Amino acid sequence: MDPTEVNIPDVKDMNIDNITKNTILINSQGPNARVKYLFERLVTHLHDFARETRLSTTEWKTALDFLVSVGQISSDVRHEFILLSDILGLSLLVDAIDHPKLPSSTEGSVLGPFHSHEAETIESGKDISSDPNGETCLVICTVKNPSGAPIEGVKIDIWETDSSGHYDVQYSEREGPDGRCVMKSDKDGNFWFKAIVPVSYPIPHDGPVGQLLKLLHRHPWRPAHMHFMFEKEGWDHLITALYITPDPYLTSDAVFGVKDSLIVSLGKVSAIQAAEYGVPEGTALITHDFVLVSDKETQSLRDQNALKAVADLFPGKKMKLLDHLPVPDVD
Amino acid sequence: MDPTEVNIPDVKDMNIDNITKNTILINSQGPNARVKYLFERLVTHLHDFARETRLSTTEWKTALDFLVSVGQISSDVRHEFILLSDILGLSLLVDAIDHPKLPSSTEGSVLGPFHSHEAETIESGKDISSDPNGETCLVICTVKNPSGAPIEGVKIDIWETDSSGHYDVQYSEREGPDGRCVMKSDKDGNFWFKAIVPVSYPIPHDGPVGQLLKLLHRHPWRPAHMHFMFEKEGWDHLITALYITPDPYLTSDAVFGVKDSLIVSLGKVSAIQAAEYGVPEGTALITHDFVLVSDKETQSLRDQNALKAVADLFPGKKMKLLDHLPVPDVD
Secondary structure, rough: OOEEEEEEEEEEOOOOOHHHHHHHHHHHOOOOHHHHHHHHHHHHHHHHHHHHOOOOOHHHHHHHHHHHHHHHOEEEEHHHHHHHHHHHOHOOOHHHOOOOOOOOOOOOOOOOOOOOOOOOOOOOEEEOOOOOOOOEEEEEEEEOOOOEEEEEOOHHHHHHHOOOOOOOOHOOOOOOOOOEEEOOOOOOEEEEEEOOOOOOOOOOOOOOHHHHHHHHHOOOEOOOOOEEEEEEEEEEEEEEEEEOOOOOOOEOOOOOOHHHHEEEEEEEEOOHHHHOOOOOOOOOOEEEEEEEOOOOHHHHHHHHHHHHHHHHHHHOOEEEEEEEEEEEOOO | OOOHHHOOOOOOOOOOOOOOHHHHHHHOOOHHHHHHHHHHHHHHHHHHHHHOOOOHHHHHHHHHHEEEHHHHHHOEEOOOOHHHHHHHHHHHHHHHOOOOOOOOOOOOOOOOOOOOOOOOOOOOOOOOOOOOOOOOEEEEEEEOOOOEEEOOOEEEEOOOOOOOOOOOOHHHOHHHHHOOOEEEEEOOEEEEEEEEEEOOEEEOOOHHHHHHHHHHOOEEEEEOOOEEEEEOOOEEEEEEEEEEEEEOOOOOOOOOOOHHHEEOEEOOOOHHHHHOOOOOOOOOEEEEEEEOOEEHHHHHHHHHHHHHHHHHHHOOEEEEEEEEEEEEEEO
16 A cells, blocks of 8 residues: 555554554544454454553464464364464354354354365265274254254265274375265255264364363363254254264353253164164164254344344444444444 | 363353353353453453444454454464554553553554564664665663662664655565664663664555555555664663654554653754764764663553552452453452
């Protein structure tokens, strides 16, 4: 940006009391109301954090060095900043804000850093895991609308770890995707596949996020779960997971993902199911009925929640929605 | 951390309203009161930011990808997170908190990302710049206490760009330090050296911070300046700079460093000075008297400011200082 093109407020003699107001002013020269609002709130909170803690230069430098290391360990298959957001409860919060759920809908859970777009599209019945040490598990599901009508043609991403608690992308010498697939629901909303019984596992803790968990005296474990993501035009994008009970980490998930409504017990395949699905009787079984709500309903609920929240948070301040996201109403 | 070793509050069914309280609880298992307080405030502000902006999943992901790129462009000689902190006004704020100045003291300014510990120690009189295109500048300074008594043996780091506005560390094929040095003040508090007249320059804007400045319609320029850092046991560490007037960016420094008391005019070397310092008459001249205050006085002012600030910010909450930094007083 050519400095002669921009109209800048005078900033000189900044101190503890005037730096925030002036940083916000200098950040407010662009035309995008949402960008301005985001940076006004960001700078306010960042500065208030420093003022309230009287952040020392040493602590500030330690934090900035930590953030560099979080960026540097990240790669195409490891997003350490997502992991950091997960353990600080931010991922759960953002999902809850962006995908409010009507009581009829399946609840959401955290995406985590291990979803991959590299996954085979399979027909119902296939086995998604090649792990010889995993315990086979039959998974039989439906996807329906809140009235119970099936939704056909929903794209479903499914992913889980192997029996040692590692996702395929965590192996540097893997041959291809494993423990994950993409499916489509049939005309009755059904999809079913073979997998392995999910196991609890620690999130990657050999990097900066692991060091932070140690500093905070927290463990890195997640309870056993299987990830599901549902996409179909007209329906709200659902990122969720099923958690297996019993598990020692159901009440202390390192990334805050567990919801009671998403906890399932492992069943056993009956003789009739064994014949129908072509697996031995007594095989471990997960069944679940997922419920999607329409984009429109979610959008309307999100708008309503956003306006109510900012009205409660900033009484007396006029706010409006711009592309469904709040900004100050300065007209 | 072995999960059986820690006593974890139950976290399940997290939502917009309970995630903050529970994240703070789970982060509060360690013994260090300062760590607990820092993360309590951090999580509170991070979550409030998301709640107040109704941060969307897309915005969240854009921000996390941006932070990865800030980490990845960083290196031994480029700390892009310091640069990010600089342009968001955080660096100025932290310095102001950590190094409060008595009215008698020289004011501080931002360190910036280009200080290097690799610099030659020189005697007064040497030339710190080898740039043939720079305009020679004689710099004559003193360092004294608030009563005007000289301080001997202060270690002084000095650094500036070359005439093209680049620090030595920005050249990948440099032969050694240039445009920087370390000096000691003599028994009269004097130190003097030859350098080049500082020029205005843009902070590095070929990376993520440059993209952010563009998004915010901000220019990347800093007014011409020379950095000084003063260290001696018993005296408060002073990081500052002298800014040269006139300069088009004195009121719009991209990193908020300019203070009126640090602005100097270029003089011209007189015939007497020319003979004394061995430079041609009429050479550009900077003179400045720096004033240091004792560690003890600064510590006492910092403690006093910290207690007053948290009392004002959190009326009714009992706070105390731990190693001179505020924490809740829970005894």
